[in-house]
Amino acid sequence: MKIDSVFEGGGVKGIGLVGAACCLEDKGCHIENFAGTSAGSMIASLLAVGYNSKELKDIVVNIDYNKFLDKTFLYDFKPTSLISKGVSLIKDKGIYSGDAIEEFMRNLFVKKGKTKFKDISENGKSHLKIIASDITKGDMLILPDDLKKYEIDPMEFDIARAVRMSISIPLYFKPVVLKYKDKTSLIVDGGILSNYPIWIFDVEEIPKWPTIGMKLISNSSSYNAKGNNKFIPFLLDVNRAMLNKNEEVYVRNKDWVRTIPIPTLGVNTTDFDISKEMSLKLFDSGYKSAEKFLSKWNFNEYKKRYRNGK
Numbered sequence: 671m672k673i674d675s676v677f678e679g680g681g682v683k684g685i686g687l688v689g690a691a692c693c694l695e696d697k698g699c700h701i702e703n704f705a706g707t708s709a710g711s712m713i714a715s716l717l718a719v720g721y722n723s724k725e726l727k728d729i730v731v732n733i734d735y736n737k738f739l740d741k742t743f744l745y746d747f748k749p750t751s752l753i754s755k756g757v758s759l760i761k762d763k764g765i766y767s768g769d770a771i772e773e774f775m776r777n778l779f780v781k782k783g784k785t786k787f788k789d790i791s792e793n794g795k796s797h798l799k800i801i802a803s804d805i806t807k808g809d810m811l812i813l814p815d816d817l818k819k820y821e822i823d824p825m826e827f828d829i830a831r832a833v834r835m836s837i838s839i840p841l842y843f844k845p846v847v848l849k850y851k852d853k854t855s856l857i858v859d860g861g862i863l864s865n866y867p868i869w870i871f872d873v874e875e876i877p878k879w880p881t882i883g884m885k886l887i888s889n890s891s892s893y894n895a896k897g898n899n900k901f902i903p904f905l906l907d908v909n910r911a912m913l914n915k916n917e918e919v920y921v922r923n924k925d926w927v928r929t930i931p932i933p934t935l936g937v938n939t940t941d942f943d944i945s946k947e948m949s950l951k952l953f954d955s956g957y958k959s960a961e962k963f964l965s966k967w968n969f970n971e972y973k974k975r976y977r978n979g980k
Contacts, residue, residue: 679708681939689956692723776830788825801860810863
């Protein structure tokens with residue numbers, strides 16, 4: 671079965687997305703187009719350049735997530751560190767650079783020989799869509815398409831750079847600076863405006879194949895509610911509250927029926943010290959969730975109910 675796929679953002683919880691993707695592959699689904707936000711953009715892009723889901727499992731289960739963080743500033747939320755944190759946030763607009771993630775992703779793309787959007791495109795149309803946010807203009811960006819607005823050739827743009835834009839959680843990672851003409855835009859996490867772009871491949875006519883999304887379902891409490899009074903968890907609580915509210919408003923019934931809900935087993939977005947055992951459980955959660963979804967999914971019924979199909 672041919673499908674388009676959408677991967678929600680969710681940091682370390684994204685391991686569950688890989689489990690779902692693995693199940694879809696095992697059950698004979700061929701993904702034609704890929705889309706994702708934040709961590710979802712990492713998964714979507716790796717699949718788009720040619721990694722299969724089992725290769726992806728090996729990557730996400732064995733990686734040391736802490737290497738993505740350049741801890742150049744104090745982590746604890748202590749009065750003595752407030753001044754230095756304030757200065758760094760004002761100067762750099764983020765605690766961590768994001769360089770490590772971009773380099774990590776680029777190295778993986780190089781192994782498949784596909785580093786630019788032109789390498790995963792047909793007739794100038796990319797099979798991969800990545801969501802980012804231009805906080806200078808207040809616009810949502812669909813990459814690579816919207817790069818034309820900045821007089822940048824979408825096909826020549828680095829996929830790794832686009833992923834970095836999408837994962838740049840405000841205040842947590844430094845925004846990516848996009849310069850064009852005599853102007854500058856700051857690009858950050860796409861989740862601010864659309865953490866789950868399930869709509870992205872929709873067409874006005876009846877679709878030839880379905881879009882299936884993978885959404886991370888969390889019932890974990892906030893970082894600070896757990897007694898964690900550190901600075902970074904505080905920032906993550908602010909961001910998570912914003913993203914969750916956004917999804918409550920915009921995910922509709924017709925979108926839920928084409929969504930694989932993946933329980934995240936209490937794992938939080940920035941649980942960078944996650945054990946291999948927990949990673950495997952999260953992967954299995956995604957796999958089993960996709961199995962359950964596919965056992966009930968009927969594309970013809972979906973078209974009849976929501977797309978006026980016959």
